[in-house]
Amino acid sequence: MAAVLKIENLFKSFKVGFIPKKREILKGVSLSVAAGEIFGYLGPNGAGKTTTLKCVLGLIFPDRGKIEIFGHPPLSAKGKEHVGYLPENPYFYDYLTAAEFLDFYARLFGLSKKDKVDKIATLLRLVGMEKARDLQLRKFSRGMLQRVGLAQALINDPALLFFDEPLGGLDPLGRKELRDIIVRLKQEGKTIFLSSHILQDIEMICDRVAIIVGGRVISQGSLQSLISERVLFTEVTLSGIDPADLVDLGEPVSTLGDRILLKVFQEDNIENLMALVHERRGRIHSLVPRTETLEDIFVEMVRQG
C-alpha cells in the first residue's frame, strides 16, 4: 500500500541552557506509514517520540531530513487538510465551552454552518461528551479534555491521525472506549499513528510498530515479525511444597502464605515439577506459559540501545 507518511533520515537538535549547548534529540529517524494501518511508535520517555511528531506537523523545524505527508511537505496547508492531531496532555482554550471550541476548529476548515452543527453533535456523541456540550473547558477533568481533544482531531474527517499518548489520563473504561474508537477509525479506512509507551495498548491494536530509543529507530516491522511465538518460561503457582525442594526446578519469584510463584524455564522441568507435586500431595493452582511480549522485546531493545 502507498505510504501516507514518509520520514527519511530526520535529525533535530535543540540548544539548551544559559550558555547554549546543542543536544541532539533525533539522530536519523526513518520510517514509513502505509495507508489504512495502525502504526505504533514506541519508545521510553525522552526517546524523541513527541519531537518526531512535532517535526511532522510543522511545529518545529528539523535540522536535516525529509518528511512527506500525502506527498506534501509538512508545513503546507494542503498536507494538513487531511490530518488530525491529538497532543499529549491536551490543553485547550479553557474559556470556551466544548461546543464553542469545536465550532472554532470547524471554522478553520471552512465547514458550512449546517455541516458544522451536525459534525459537532456527532463528534460529541462519539466521545461521550454530549452532556458537557455547554460547559467551559476549564471545568473539565483530564479524561474529559482527552475526549474533547479526540473530537477536535476528528473534526475534518482526517485520513491520517496522530495520537500522542492518547490513553494517558483515562480510566480503564475510557481506555477501552478509546481503543474501540481507534479500531473503528481504522475500519473506516483511516490511518493511525499512535505514539505511546503503554505497550499493552499498542500490542492489542497495532499492525506495525517502530521502536525509537535515543533518537534512533532501532526496529520497525509488523508485530508478528517482531514477536516470536516461542515460550519463554512457564509461571506456576503451587502450594504444599517446601520451597527448598523447588530450587533445582525453577526460580521462585514470590510466596504468599503457602502459595509459591515459580518461574520454570525448561519444559522438562515442568513434568518433573508435576511429578513432585503429585508425590508430595501438593496442589498446582495455575500454570501459564509465557510467550514473548512486546514488552520483553522493548525492554531488551531499550537496554541494548
Next chain:
Amino acid sequence: MKIRAIALNTFKETIRDRILYLLFFFAAIALGFSRLLAVLTVGDRVKIIKDVGLASISIFGVLMAILIGTGLVYKEIDKKTIYTLLAKPIRRWQFLLGKFFGLVLTLFIMTLAMGLIFVIIVLLHTGKLDGRMLLAILFIFLELILITAVAILFSCFSTPILSSIFTLSFYLIGHLSWGLETLIQKTRPGTGRLALRGLSAILPDLENFNFKTEIVHGLAIDPRFYLFSALYGLVYTLFILALAVLIFKKRDFI
C-alpha cells in the same frame, strides 16, 4: 476566513479576561475623577475635563493593549494550545494576524465604551459636543493598534513580564523621542549630530497621535497632519507586524 476565525476566538478570549474589566473599571473612575478635578480647578473647567479624560482613555487603553497583548501569543505556546491549532491547515502569519485583529477588536469596543463615558461627562458639563474630541479618540485608537502590534511582536519571543516592560518602554520612548529634536539642534554638526538624526529616524514618534493639547485648547490643526499621522500609524504597524511574522515563522514550539 481562517484569520477571522482566530480573530473571533481571540476576541472571545480577551473579552472574557478579567484584567480588561479591572482596567475598564479604573478608567471609568479616572474619567469620573476628571469631573471632580474640574470642580477643584480655578479657570477653564472644561479644559481639565477634556485633558484628564483623553489622557485616561489613552493610558488605560495602552495598559489594556500591553497587559493583554503581551500574553496573547505566549499563552498559546505556554499552554500548548498552539499545537493543535498549527496542526490544522493554518499558516503561521494567519495565526498571528488573527491574534492581532482579535485584540484590536476588543480595544475598539473598550475605546468606544470609554469614549462614550467621556463624551457623556463633557456633554453634561458643557451641553455641546466638539467633533474634534472624537478625532482625538480616533487617533488614540490608532496608537493603541500600533502598541498592540508591538506587544504581539515581543510576545513572539519573550515572557509576558519582559514583553510588558519592552512595550511600555516603546510607549515611553515614543512619547519622549521628540526631545531628541531639541538635542539635535543643540549639537554641533558632525558625526554626533548625524548619529542623533539616525536615532531619531528609527525611534517611534508617538506624539504623532497626540492631538490632545490642540483639541483641548482649541488650536487649529493642519488637515495634512491628520493624514500624515494616520499614514505613519499604518506604515509603522505594518512594519512591526512584518517583523513579528518573520520571527514567528522561524520559531520552534518546544
